[in-house]
Amino acid sequence: MLKIIGTGRAVPDFIADNAFFERLVDTSDEWIVSRTGIKTRHILTEGSLTELAFKAAKNALDNANIKPNDLDLIICSSLQGDYITPSLACCVKSKIKATCPAFDINAACAGFIYSLNVAAGLIKSEIYNNVLIISAERLSKFVDYTDRSTCVLFGDGAGAAVVTEGNALRYINVGTEEGIELLFANSGLPQNCFTKKREQGFITMNGPEIFKFATQTVLSAIKDVGKRLSIKADDIKWFLLHQANGRIIDTIRKTLKQPQEKFPENHSKFGNTSAASIPMLMDELNREGKFKKGDLLFLSAFGGGLTKGSCVITWDK
Numbered sequence: 001m002l003k004i005i006g007t008g009r010a011v012p013d014f015i016a017d018n019a020f021f022e023r024l025v026d027t028s029d030e031w032i033v034s035r036t037g038i039k040t041r042h043i044l045t046e047g048s049l050t051e052l053a054f055k056a057a058k059n060a061l062d063n064a065n066i067k068p069n070d071l072d073l074i075i076c077s078s079l080q081g082d083y084i085t086p087s088l089a090c091c092v093k094s095k096i097k098a099t100c101p102a103f104d105i106n107a108a109c110a111g112f113i114y115s116l117n118v119a120a121g122l123i124k125s126e127i128y129n130n131v132l133i134i135s136a137e138r139l140s141k142f143v144d145y146t147d148r149s150t151c152v153l154f155g156d157g158a159g160a161a162v163v164t165e166g167n168a169l170r171y172i173n174v175g176t177e178e179g180i181e182l183l184f185a186n187s188g189l190p191q192n193c194f195t196k197k198r199e200q201g202f203i204t205m206n207g208p209e210i211f212k213f214a215t216q217t218v219l220s221a222i223k224d225v226g227k228r229l230s231i232k233a234d235d236i237k238w239f240l241l242h243q244a245n246g247r248i249i250d251t252i253r254k255t256l257k258q259p260q261e262k263f264p265e266n267h268s269k270f271g272n273t274s275a276a277s278i279p280m281l282m283d284e285l286n287r288e289g290k291f292k293k294g295d296l297l298f299l300s301a302f303g304g305g306l307t308k309g310s311c312v313i314t315w316d317k
């Protein structure tokens with residue numbers, strides 16, 4: 001179906017540490033670190049999400065050693081691009097000077113896995129060959145910086161991957177669960193054409209319920225992988241999990257009785273960057289030369305919707 005031939009990432013320059021939030025709301029470095037593992041996050045205070053997504057895309061294309069003209073499709077996953085229209089994918093396409101089709105997917109934090117699933121189907125049907133996937137998020141746009149239960153969690157960032165025809169994707173499964181009210185944000189724009197009354201557009205989340213959903217989702221995906229591929233958690237070299245909270249990752253790791261080094265993290269530096277968290281992490285490990293050809297990677301994400309998605313990929317670059 002597909003293999004990954006290049007990765008990239010980009011984060012904005014402005015860094016907000018926990019002391020920044022101690023000045024904004026009734027919180028503490030101790031609470032944030034012990035409950036989430038987050039120490040800093042990057043926030044897009046200047047420039048556009050398109051520019052951030054473009055940098056990640058450019059890095060992925062260079063890493064894959066392919067030119068924008070060689071692309072057959074661009075898929076962006078994001079909660080929202082810079083515009084309602086054009087799509088973020090079209091904005092990036094124009095900036096990298098590609099000529100291929102481009103569209104957005106919104107599957108919240110599971111957006112990167114959903115994009116891989118769509119790309120895999122289109123590559124398998126021989127409709128497209130080289131696909132650029134970008135997951136780029138400007139969560140700071142939706143965060144209420146007076147709500148301590150959410151503002152400390154999220155950061156902005158972009159991750160990208162170039163995929164092409166190959167046999168590296170061993171398993172992929174995306175889905176949904178009931179729970180729209182557990183995690184949502186609207187556009188903040190008026191919905192009623194006559195009253196033009198503005199909606200409150202901030203992220204609202206039932207953290208403890210999402211925490212349970214997250215751990216159950218990842219653990220049941222691992223079970224399913226075990227059944228379908230006849231492999232055990234021990235056979236997986238890298239667990240690249242959505243970086244929402246260090247305690248979620250640790251609960252999963254301990255249940256699976258796996259060592260810490262198989263669960264790399266980036267939430268301590270970048271916070272929860274939604275769909276961007278997994279491709280950003282993948283790029284970091286790729287550039288550090290951590291992945292060896294043949295390594296089995298397990299990717300799993302969960303988010304608003306509720307969306308969920310997991311896959312197993314052999315590193316084949």
Ligand code: UT7
Pocket residue numbers: 026027028031032035036109148149150152206207208209210211214244245248272274302303304
């Ligand atoms: O990417 C999408 C998926 N999202 C997630 O996976 C997030 C999953 N959920 C979580 O990561 C955790 O539930 C949170 C980090 C959001 C919250 O941690 P928690 O341990 O579940 O805390 P809680 O919501 O149960 O709140 C415990 C206490 C409350 O105070 P009381 O009622 O016990 O007095 C909160 O008001 O912690 C308080 N609290 C805070 N205190 C200091 C909540 N936020 C803060 C804060 N600083 N920033």
